[in-house]
Amino acid sequence: xxxxxxxxxxxxxxxxxxxxxxxxxxxxxxxxxxxxxxxxxxxxxxxxxxxxxxxxxxxxxxxxxxxxxxxxxxxxxxxxxxxxxxxxxxxxxxxxxxxxxxxxxxxxxxxxxxxxxxxxxxxxxxxxxxxxxxxxxxxxxxxxxxxxxxxxxxxxxxxxxxxxxxxxxxxxxxxxxxxxxxxxxxxxxxxxxxxxxxxxxxxxxxxxxxxxxxxxxxxxxxxxxxxxxxxxxxxxxxxxxxxxxxxxxxxxxxxxxxxxxxxxxxxxxxxxxxxxxxxxxxxxxxxxxxxxxxxxxxxxxxxxxxxxxxxxxxxxxxxxxxxxxxxxxxxxxxxxxxxxxxxxxxxxxxxxxxxxxxxxxxxxxxxxxxxxxxxxxxxxxxxxxxxxxxxxxxxxxxxxxxxxxxxxxxxxxxxxxxxxxxxxxxxxxxxxxxxxxxxxxxxxxxxxxxxxxxxxxxxxxxxxxxxxxxxxxxx
Amino acid sequence: xxxxxxxxxxxxxxxxxxxxxxxxxxxxxxxxxxxxxxxxxxxxxxxxxxxxxxxxxxxxxxxxxxxxxxxxxxxxxxxxxxxxxxxxxxxxxxxxxxxxxxxxxxxxxxxxxxxxxxxxxxxxxxxxxxxxxxxxxxxxxxxxxxxxxxxxxxxxxxxxxxxxxxxxxxxxxxxxxxxxxxxxxxxxxxxxxxxxxxxxxxxxxxxxxxxxxxxxxxxxxxxxxxxxxxxxxxxxxxxxxxxx
Numbered sequence: 206x207x208x209x210x211x212x213x214x215x216x217x218x219x220x221x222x223x224x225x226x227x228x229x230x231x232x233x234x235x236x237x238x239x240x241x242x243x244x245x246x247x248x249x250x251x252x253x254x255x256x257x258x259x260x261x262x263x264x265x266x267x268x269x270x271x272x273x274x275x276x277x278x279x280x281x282x283x284x285x286x287x288x289x290x291x292x293x294x295x296x297x298x299x300x301x302x303x304x305x306x307x308x309x310x311x312x313x314x315x316x317x318x319x320x321x322x323x324x325x326x327x328x329x330x331x332x333x334x335x336x337x338x339x340x341x342x343x344x345x346x347x348x349x350x351x352x353x354x355x356x357x358x359x360x361x362x363x364x365x366x367x368x369x370x371x372x373x374x375x376x377x378x379x380x381x382x383x384x385x386x387x388x389x390x391x392x393x394x395x396x397x398x399x400x401x402x403x404x405x406x407x408x409x410x411x412x413x414x415x416x417x418x419x420x421x422x423x424x425x426x427x428x429x430x431x432x433x434x435x436x437x438x439x440x441x442x443x444x445x446x447x448x449x450x451x452x453x454x455x456x457x458x459x460x461x462x463x464x465x466x467x468x469x470x471x472x473x474x475x476x477x478x479x480x481x482x483x484x485x486x487x488x489x490x491x492x493x494x495x496x497x498x499x500x501x502x503x504x505x506x507x508x509x510x511x512x513x514x515x516x517x518x519x520x521x522x523x524x525x526x527x528x529x530x531x532x533x534x535x536x537x538x539x540x541x542x543x544x545x546x547x548x549x550x551x552x553x554x555x556x557x558x559x560x561x562x563x564x565x566x567x568x569x570x571x572x573x574x575x576x577x578x579x580x581x582x583x584x585x586x587x588x589x590x591x592x593x594x595x596x597x598x599x600x601x602x603x604x605x606x607x608x609x610x611x612x613x614x615x616x617x618x619x620x621x622x623x624x625x626x627x628x629x630x631x632x633x634x635x636x637x638x639x640x641x642x643x644x645x646x647x648x649x650x651x652x653x654x655x656x657x658x659x660x661x662x663x664x665x666x667x668x669x670x671x672x673x674x675x676x677x678x679x680x
Numbered sequence: 681x682x683x684x685x686x687x688x689x690x691x692x693x694x695x696x697x698x699x700x701x702x703x704x705x706x707x708x709x710x711x712x713x714x715x716x717x718x719x720x721x722x723x724x725x726x727x728x729x730x731x732x733x734x735x736x737x738x739x740x741x742x743x744x745x746x747x748x749x750x751x752x753x754x755x756x757x758x759x760x761x762x763x764x765x766x767x768x769x770x771x772x773x774x775x776x777x778x779x780x781x782x783x784x785x786x787x788x789x790x791x792x793x794x795x796x797x798x799x800x801x802x803x804x805x806x807x808x809x810x811x812x813x814x815x816x817x818x819x820x821x822x823x824x825x826x827x828x829x830x831x832x833x834x835x836x837x838x839x840x841x842x843x844x845x846x847x848x849x850x851x852x853x854x855x856x857x858x859x860x861x862x863x864x865x866x867x868x869x870x871x872x873x874x875x876x877x878x879x880x881x882x883x884x885x886x887x888x889x890x891x892x893x894x895x896x897x898x899x900x901x902x903x904x905x906x907x908x909x910x911x912x913x914x915x916x917x918x919x920x921x922x923x924x
């Protein structure tokens with residue numbers, strides 16, 4: 206893809222977690238055959254959906270807020286270079302250091318180098334999609350540095366040697382008895398008498414994490430918002446682990462996708478109302494941490510901001526697809542998606558699952574590398590209705606389907622169908638021939654691939670004695 | 681009123697009863713129905729499967745065929761949704777500004793059946809009689825693309841003899857999604873299984889909707905499981921009278 210004559214790079218292969226090992230339909234089959242997983246995901250998404258619906262209903266101006274959020278994001282994307290440079294200037298002015306990372310490999314190199322320079326062997330992590338996207342934990346481990354995830358769900362994923370399956374609730378696919386087993390197996394110094402009572406599990410994690418917070422001197426975070434006007438970075442969270450990571454260490458490194466910049470401080474008025482209600486179903490998130498560069502004698506004395514592209518500029522160049530960059534990572538679209546509810550997040554391969562993942566991942570990597578994802582939707586539209594910044598996900602999915610390389614047999618069938626349908630007389634003859642589909646077997650059982658997926662669970666309708674068209678003529 | 685019928689390719693070919701019922705219902709209400717024979721398909725399957733270029737002649741055909749008519753009706757929320765929300769995009773993508781303008785105009789005069797009845801013809805009691813226990817599945821595109829809301833329910837509530845039972849989790853997709861049901865057959869089947877469970881929970885003997893496509897999917901599943909529950913298009917229920 207080129208933009209103003211400049212080639213735009215997609216997220217590189219071989220680093221990070223934007224690509225799955227197998228196409229969606231095959232990965233989904235594994236998940237669909239796991240009743241425990243389906244129960245866990247269904248229970249969790251139904252709960253969050255209900256909670257979110259209730260607090261959204263309290264706001265008479267929810268639709269206006271959505272429209273404002275959408276307009277602010279559209280403005281931001283149209284002015285991205287200027288806003289990013291403004292952010293850089295303001296952060297630098299406040300004593301921070303800004304780094305520009307073209308892709309995952311460069312971002313990993315920058316962060317690893319910064320940690321190495323401190324001489325520390327261990328870093329605290331705040332749950333962050335950007336660092337999951339670039340595979341930072343693996344890059345740090347390769348450099349002999351131990352990353353410790355401090356968000357409870359992210360910790361469960363890390364200790365379980367697992368992958369996150371939801372943007373907000375990365376361990377949504379696990380229930381409490383599975384979590385107990387993971388803690389017993391992998392949490393250092395855990396009480397062997399641990400039960401699966403949620404408060405007991407939380408207390409075990411707290412004991413382990415408190416010790417880590419107090420003895421670790423470097424933290425790596427993501428950012429929900431970076432305010433260009435003031436150079437303020439913002440992290441919202443529920444557990445207080447973020448606040449610890451942002452205040453206790455000597456060095457703080459923040460990795461932020463370039464689309465997370467917002468123009469002004471006042472814009473948070475909109476986003477801080479939209480995000481918690483759409484995301485966790487809370488009126489306000491329990492912790493909102495904001496910081497500008499470095500404050501002498503208070504908090505981290507060294508602050509680095511790594512601005513990550515990793516395919517985002519390529520997404521921005523696509524007029525239809527670019528609104529995927531408006532995403533504020535609330536995960537409302539996952540919680541209402543009937544496909545996600547049944548397959549869970551791992552089936553999507555990328556760290557960005559669900560409807561937003563299905564439009565974001567293929568654009569970041571180039572559609573060839575995630576060709577099955579634009580089809581991982583029935584286009585039911587529930588995601589569009591739920592999105593707090595009104596991203597028209599179904600339209601982007603359809604748009605991307607046009608860019609995917611199509612199988613040759615499918616291309617031939619679609620071309621033949623279009624040819625016939627553009628010739629009413631030929632079409633009418635084909636309709637009359639449809640009667641003979643009765644011959645393929647009882648109610649269409651045992652159709653050949655790729656139609657066997659249909660006939661495995663559904664009868665075909667009995668072809669009518671005459672088409673409507675023929676009936677109309679004979680009237 | 682003179683109303684042009686867009687039968688939709690699926691109803692025309694596989695479910696003529698839905699299109700016939702639309703004709704008989706509108707004629708019973710005193711309107712003239714015409715069927716322009718140059719019509720075929722709205723192109724939605726091509727558009728939604730990623731064949732926008734191949735869909736262009738079908739979009740052009742739809743627009744040219746229906747341009748002369750003031751009011752057009754389709755017994756499908758999904759096809760109406762495609763006409764209203766995608767035709768212009770396809771024309772614009774091909775750089776055909778004239779077609780885009782025509783598409784927008786014709787789309788503005790194309791109504792899904794329940795929209796036509798309630799909004800244009802201002803009728804809710806169509807004088808139908810249908811002595812069955814019925815549950816209504818709001819198809820995704822009727823619901824979220826067209827926002828038909830409770831129009832179909834308002835029509836069904838006025839049908840004599842009809843026992844309308846509410847479908848649990850009605851707004852969840854049935855899992856059809858056009859070629860989704862083939863490309864992601866396992867996920868589609870899992871969604872269908874839940875939809876069928878909800879339909880069976882109502883104790884209804886008929887499941888109705890405004891789209892033959894979703895009904896083909898739900899009905900195909902209900903038939904395979906020998907549930908005895910049948911699927912019937914909304915138009916067929918509204919066209920039924922004590923005489924027929």
